[in-house]
Amino acid sequence: xxxxxxxxxxxxxxxxxxxxxxxxxxxxxxxxxxxxxxxxxxxxxxxxxxxxxxxxxxxxxxxxxxxxxxxxxxxxxxxxxxxxxxxxxxxxxxxxxxxxxxxxxxxxxxxxxxxxxxxxxxxxxxxxxxxxxxxxxxxxxxxxxxxxxxxxxxxxxxxxxxxxxxxxxxxxxxxxxxxxxxxxxxxxxxxxxxxxxxxxxxxxxxxxxxxxxxxxxxxxxxxxxxxxxxxxxxxxxxxxxxxxxxxxxxxxxxxxxxxxxxxxxxxxxxxxxxxxx
Amino acid sequence: xxxxxxxxxxxxxxxxxxxxxxxxxxxxxxxxxxxxxxxxxxxxxxxxxxxxxxxxxxxxxxxxxxxxxxxxxxxxxxxxxxxxxxxxxxxxxxxxxxxxxxxxxxxxxxxxxxxxxxxxxxxxxxxxxxxxxxxxxxxxxxxxxxxxxxxxxxxxxxxxxxxxxxxxxxxxxxxxxxxxxxxxxxxxxxxxxxxxxxxxxxxxxxx
Numbered sequence: 001x002x003x004x005x006x007x008x009x010x011x012x013x014x015x016x017x018x019x020x021x022x023x024x025x026x027x028x029x030x031x032x033x034x035x036x037x038x039x040x041x042x043x044x045x046x047x048x049x050x051x052x053x054x055x056x057x058x059x060x061x062x063x064x065x066x067x068x069x070x071x072x073x074x075x076x077x078x079x080x081x082x083x084x085x086x087x088x089x090x091x092x093x094x095x096x097x098x099x100x101x102x103x104x105x106x107x108x109x110x111x112x113x114x115x116x117x118x119x120x121x122x123x124x125x126x127x128x129x130x131x132x133x134x135x136x137x138x139x140x141x142x143x144x145x146x147x148x149x150x151x152x153x154x155x156x157x158x159x160x161x162x163x164x165x166x167x168x169x170x171x172x173x174x175x176x177x178x179x180x181x182x183x184x185x186x187x188x189x190x191x192x193x194x195x196x197x198x199x200x201x202x203x204x205x206x207x208x209x210x211x212x213x214x215x216x217x218x219x220x221x222x223x224x225x226x227x228x229x230x231x232x233x234x235x236x237x238x239x240x241x242x243x244x245x246x247x248x249x250x251x252x253x254x255x256x257x258x259x260x261x262x263x264x265x266x267x268x269x270x271x272x273x274x275x276x277x
Numbered sequence: 278x279x280x281x282x283x284x285x286x287x288x289x290x291x292x293x294x295x296x297x298x299x300x301x302x303x304x305x306x307x308x309x310x311x312x313x314x315x316x317x318x319x320x321x322x323x324x325x326x327x328x329x330x331x332x333x334x335x336x337x338x339x340x341x342x343x344x345x346x347x348x349x350x351x352x353x354x355x356x357x358x359x360x361x362x363x364x365x366x367x368x369x370x371x372x373x374x375x376x377x378x379x380x381x382x383x384x385x386x387x388x389x390x391x392x393x394x395x396x397x398x399x400x401x402x403x404x405x406x407x408x409x410x411x412x413x414x415x416x417x418x419x420x421x422x423x424x425x426x427x428x429x430x431x432x433x434x435x436x437x438x439x440x441x442x443x444x445x446x447x448x449x450x451x452x453x454x455x456x457x458x459x460x461x462x463x464x465x466x467x468x469x470x471x472x473x474x475x476x477x478x479x480x481x482x483x484x
Contacts, residue, residue, distance in 0.1 A: 051432075052432065053402075053404070053431075053432040053434070053435060054402050054403050054404060054430060054431065054432065055402040055403075055404075154316075155315050155316075184314045184315045184459055185459070187315075210430075210431070210432045210433075212433060253434055254432065254433050254434055255433075257433040257434045257436065257437040257438075258433050258462075259436075259437075259460065259462040259463040259465070259466045260462045263437050263440075263466050264437040264438070264440055264441035264444075266437070267437065267438055267441040267442075268441075
């Protein structure tokens, strides 16, 4: 998968910065800078994981690629998709078609609409039913599952339904925002397998997550973000041992802090801090 | 001396038991893991042990006495989503001091910054909010704590840091802890023993 991955850049984000303009009494305004210097790229057939602490700007990266930032956001930097600049106009034309977004929560499904119907939204009315059945088949859902409401589905089935509503044929770039937290291991593996398959069929996948272990199962490269900055872009294979192959100290700490690795050993020598009788 | 659930049974739909005839016991200072499929009743069992919901069958006792219905609860619960467990219209100072005034050492150990106290919950991140939930759960009268997916939404470094402090604090005060999680590696790190709820629901006893 690697040789194909590096061949051609599908999406590149260079020097992205995002700030929010806020009113602080009267007509006085201030700008809060949340993303300072973010860089990422994805090739065809590649899974790129974006990891970092909550509040580090992971989701904002996704929203800026899709062009769905709130109105008071001020953005600068350069984004290119398929070799051309990704303008607001192109974003509007591409999202939901070539660029798919899988949102964080299954709460994005309509609780009062049968899931089959939800997957038909946006299709031509004559062919919608047939295409929905195809999609369900592709994501391992049964035909009669389409008659169910979201509350009748298990966590894993809900995720697959979300995939069916988001990922359409002709999709080239998939942005998945935290698709894994709070689901049991079996459903988790399903989601990961699904994303890997999409990449293997030629699409680029951006997997935004704080679950490094899961991300490493399918990712080719990992973009590590801290406080709105890219601290490192590492090959997935560099995450091993004590993290000797990782360039940034923050990435090494992130790796070592996993319960599978050193966990809290790095805080063991914290002296007075944490010692409370 | 222990937190004891005996013959616990619970259902949402009549006679469709999520679990039944379940026995569980946590001693002071013990760290017990609770694992199982999503939807198998982990959180429900936690809420029953903390006295937030009544089981349809069985009883919960704390150090020999039934759970108090009034006043401070000796079994405290910490939730997965701190933003859902904090009044959004309070400032963080109120949240922190609701049940008691934590010592400066405790506040410092959890790395709660003074500048956060004047803010509303929406102005803090999940990891920052969770520190307040932990601090307020550590009232001097607390005997047991149910930590329900306490660090699931946190990055690895914050997770390790919070558990490191939490473990120390609970051990120092001999507090019994139930850790609800489906992350096997985390439970292995932290717990004396782990209960797999789906096994228990088949057999009955978790003690």
